[in-house]
Amino acid sequence: RHKEKWAATAPRIPSTRLALHHFDTSYSLHxxxxxxxxxxxxxxxxKYxxxxxxxxxxxxVPEExxxxxxxxxxxxxxxxxQQWQRGTAVGDAATGCQEGSGEGRPGVQAEMVAQAEMSPPLCTSISSKIKCYTFPRGDITRFRPARPDGLGLLDYYLMDAASLLPVLALHVQPDDFVLDLCAAPGGKTLALLQTGFCGHLAANDVSISRTKRLHQILHSYVPxxxxxTVSVTSYDGRDWDQVKGGTFxxxxxxxxxxxxxHSAMEEDNNIFHRRRTKERQMLPMLQLQLLMAGILAxxxxxxxxxxxxxxxxxxxxxxxxxxxxxARAQFNITLHPEDLSHFRTLFQDTFRLGELVLPHLTAxxxxxxxxxxxRV
Ligand code: SAM
Incomplete structure (x- = not known):
């Protein structure tokens, strides 16, 4: 026990403990x-x-x-x-059933129909060239570090596989102009480039040091x-509209x-440090401003x-x-949230997924x- 009378400062509570306390309080409810x-x-x-x-x-590398x-x-x-689609087609041919008629094996058929309905956008949304290897559920093998090819380009990039889902959801089409507003260190920028579809890619991040890391990743992976075709900038993303609005x-x-x-595990650069309380409390406002800038872009x-x-x-x-x-009140912009529930069906073998990928010991x-x- 410290002597309060003599202690110059109160004993410091680790930021990770503060984070966990905060999470226990709010996420147990949520x-x-x-x-x-x-x-x-x-x-x-x-898992990577x-x-x-x-x-x-x-x-x-795939074979390895x-x-x-x-x-x-x-x-x-x-x-x-593709299997679901073939199954549905065979089922239709064999029984002459209409989709959703519920004849035959109702449970299975209903599942097939639901899956077939979401299949076309699904197929196109993941027919990009992005490939990401993971070990099966419960297998905690680590990947070897990436290796350079003859020209010095590294063969793979290790990242949280769930980070690819926002990129897949974006569904980049050939020659699209794409903006990555908060891009550094660059995992998602690299994934966007792997689609081979970006007509132009603007990768921006306000942090100069993190933008350097983004440059390094581009040099290590991209010819x-x-x-x-990539322009890297370090603007405050909130001001993006003043740079190039409505073009992407x-x-x-x-x-x-x-x-x-990170906050639950690492003391270094932890946003739950007492000194960063204000910054942490302001995050939702910063996030809203950045999302608004993205919408206007x-x-x-x-x-x-x-x-x-x-x-x-x-x-x-x-x-x-x-x-x-x-967007509606101040800019007269209407936005339609897109239904991403098909992602749940599609990737359930890899992730515990809702709108949110939830960590789990086996995945x-x-x-x-x-x-x-x-944007309408
Ligand atoms: N997309 C990155 C990736 O996949 O590697 C990770 C981005 S990280 C979650 C958030 C980034 O937002 C940080 O690199 C941070 O520097 C950047 N950032 C914070 N405030 C910003 C602002 N006002 N404008 C632009 N970028 C900002």
Whole structure:
């Protein structure tokens, strides 16, 4: 016990403990019975995915990873859709059933119909060239570090596989102009480039030091001719509208947040440090301003994906709801939230997923929240 009379400062409570206390209070209410298992996931080693670098000469890597029992979770999901479609087609031909008629094996048929209905957008949304290998549920094997090819380009990028979901949700189409408003260190920028579809990619981040890291990643993974299609800037994203408003087909707004996994585990750069209380409390406002800037940067008909790696409804749904109101009231902009529920069906083998990827000991990805808005 310290002598209060003599102690110059009160004993410091670790930021990780403050974070966990905060999470226990708010997330046990928000997630209910799910919270204990999510908490255990947050406190254990996270799982990585290996995003294959299509720009590297690394044809041998898929075989190498498959020998270790890793699979590309995106192409697996695509195969599943194709099987459902074939199943539905065979069922239709054999029974002459109309979709949804419920004849034959009602449960199975209803499931097939639901899946078939969501299949076309699904197929196109994941038919991009993004490939990401993960180990099966419960397998905690680590990937070897990335290796350079003959030209020095690294063969894969290790990242939380859940971070790819906002990129997949964005559904980049050939020649799209894409803005990544909060881009550094650049995992999602790299994934956007792997689609091979970006006509132009603007990657912005206010932090100069983190933008340097983004440059490093681009140099390590992307050949010069492709790098030349990327413009890297360090504006405050909130001012983006003054730079280039209303021009992008697709905008990714991957905002700064309480980075729950980091806050629960690492003292370094922890936003729950007492000195950063004000900054933490202001996060939802900053997130709203960044999302509004992203919305204004999108052209009519364009799409915006908002994402965080926090479980907090105040940083997730509440920010999106507020942005819809502000867009309508102040800018006369209507936005339609897109239904991403098909992602749940599609990727359920890899993630514990709702609108939110919840960490779990057997599939320790996330947390990751993402929401897609289409500008009318
Ligand atoms: N998208 C990145 C990736 O996949 O590697 C991670 C982005 S991180 C979650 C959030 C980023 O927002 C940080 O790099 C931070 O520097 C940046 N940021 C914070 N405030 C910003 C602002 N006002 N304008 C632009 N970027 C900002």
């Amino acid at each position: 997630l209910g019975a799910l919270w204990p298992s999510v908490r255990a996931g947050l406190l254990c080693e996270q 995915g290996a995003l294959l670098n299509n720009f590297a000469a690394a044809d041998h 990873l498959e020998l270790l029992n890793a699979t590309d979770f995106i192409s697996e999901a695509l195969q599943k859709v 010069r001719e492709v790098r030349d 087909h697709k905008v990714l707004v991957d905002v700064p947040c309480t980075t729950d996994r 999108a052209r009519p008909g364009g799409a915006v994906v908002y994402s965080t790696c926090s479980l907090s409804p105040l940083q997730n749904e509440c920010v999106v709801e507020r942005a819809l109101d502000v 320790n990805f996330g947390p990751m929240y993402f929401c897609k808005l289409r």
